[in-house]
Amino acid sequence: MRFVIAPDSYKGSLTSREVGAIMAAAVRREIPDAEIDVIPMADGGEGTVEALVEASGGSYEEFVVHGPLEPGTVARMGLIRVGGEPVYVIETANICGLPMVTAEGRDPYAATSRGLGEMIVHALDSGAARLIVGLGGSAVNDGGMGMLAALGVLFRDAEGRQLHGRGRDLLRVAGVDWSGLDPRLATCEITAASDVTSPLTGPAGATFVYGPQKGVTPGQAAELDEAMRRYADMLEPDASGDGLADCAGAGAAGGLGYALLRLGARIESGAEVVARAAGLQERIRGADWVLTGEGRTDAQTLSGKLPFRVAEWAAGEGVPAILVSGGLGPAIEPLYARFAAIFPIVARPATLDECVSEAEDNLMRCMRSITRLIKTARG
Known part of the structure; x- marks a missing residue:
């Protein structure tokens, strides 16, 4: 099974490289023979x-x-x-x-x-x-x-x-x-x-x-x-x-x-500048899943933020995309038309400081659950 991992950073918590590495480690833990291509992304901001x-x-x-x-x-x-x-x-x-x-x-x-x-x-x-x-x-x-x-x-x-x-x-x-x-x-x-x-x-x-x-x-x-x-x-x-x-x-x-x-x-577009340099669309081609993420998903994501663009590029290649977010805000219902699924990583009611300090563990746990679902569905 082939995964392309193309996340933004979780701003104030994890860089896009760190997010990608954690996602990849979680996938490998559950599907050891998975083919994984990690592409840290950015939209002109941090990273x-x-x-x-x-x-x-x-x-x-x-x-x-x-x-x-x-x-x-x-x-x-x-x-x-x-x-x-x-x-x-x-x-x-x-x-x-x-x-x-x-x-x-x-x-x-x-x-x-x-x-x-x-x-x-x-x-x-x-x-x-x-x-x-x-x-x-x-x-x-x-x-x-x-x-x-x-x-x-x-x-x-x-x-x-x-x-x-x-x-x-x-x-x-x-x-x-x-x-x-x-x-x-x-x-x-x-x-x-x-x-x-x-x-x-x-x-x-x-x-x-x-x-x-x-x-x-x-x-x-x-x-x-x-x-x-x-x-x-x-x-x-x-x-x-x-x-x-x-x-x-x-x-x-x-x-x-x-x-x-x-x-x-x-x-x-910052996302397009980075995607073009990384050859993102070509690397998505032939993948089974695209995984992306950001620190907070809300109505602004719909206006073309990086995960939204990644989902567009994945759809163009006929590959389902999953969004793994540090937290979910309001008015995200239209995003379900773009993503196969949307997951927040928070595990319990927590302060912002707690969410930031626990981001690595929460992301690993959430990604393991997502990967297990994918593995089970595939049989």
Whole structure:
């Protein structure tokens, strides 16, 4: 029996590689002669660098960059080859990511994407002509101002003082000077990998939809959203009609999607970028089962999150898919049209901290039960 295991991470608990390894161990325990192909996945968020490097047999390099709040974060950049050409891979989640800040320390006014700009400079210093930037899991809501400042864009307030690109600077910015932008970006092809389709501003934008998980309070949201709109007008003074701020994905990673679009990047589905590099569809072909997973399954999964896409690719090859989730939220009934079955791994009523600490044991137990069902049904 042949299994393809292609999970996302259980964010804050297990990486996609760890999830895949546990799933594979459970299958082997119950079906020792099973053929298993483990493909760690990501959608542009946490684990994107690792997923692409593993899929492509690439390598890593570490750099010290600015974290979401303070300098001194050690982050990894990947180097892979696509079509024989070198491509550098970085992600917001390991530079200015939400898990890097405690729940009590999340501050949309203080957080900055500056470290991402510093990592792009490191890639350019290494000779990057093609760059993949994973957008997802960020702690920032600065419209990418910090990243742009690190790349040489000069922002000033009404008194002419230089701004360094924290969330609070959206409220103060009065002028922008592009003359210092790193000229090497003009010849660097940038792909922003993200499955977020939100525009930059408005009720469906970065601040209102994703801001609350980064510490934005209801009283701050309207002020920050309006400041983000003025900031976009400043960056695109000649935009007529719908500008880049209205593009799908501009609101990804607290507005980093917009800033990258302003640099000439194109936004692609993060799941598709990783799947293409891994040759996922070809590896699914001829399998008996596809197993995927994520930390929490809810209505957002229906909007094209990674497990949903994996199920689509499996269906295209006529292979049933099973979703194994850290937990189930509301409004998931339509997912049963896509998956042969959906399982939560939680074993008992528990706090979030308990679920995180018990994730490995719970996943192993759940996967053993699933595999035993498959084995029994097959006879």
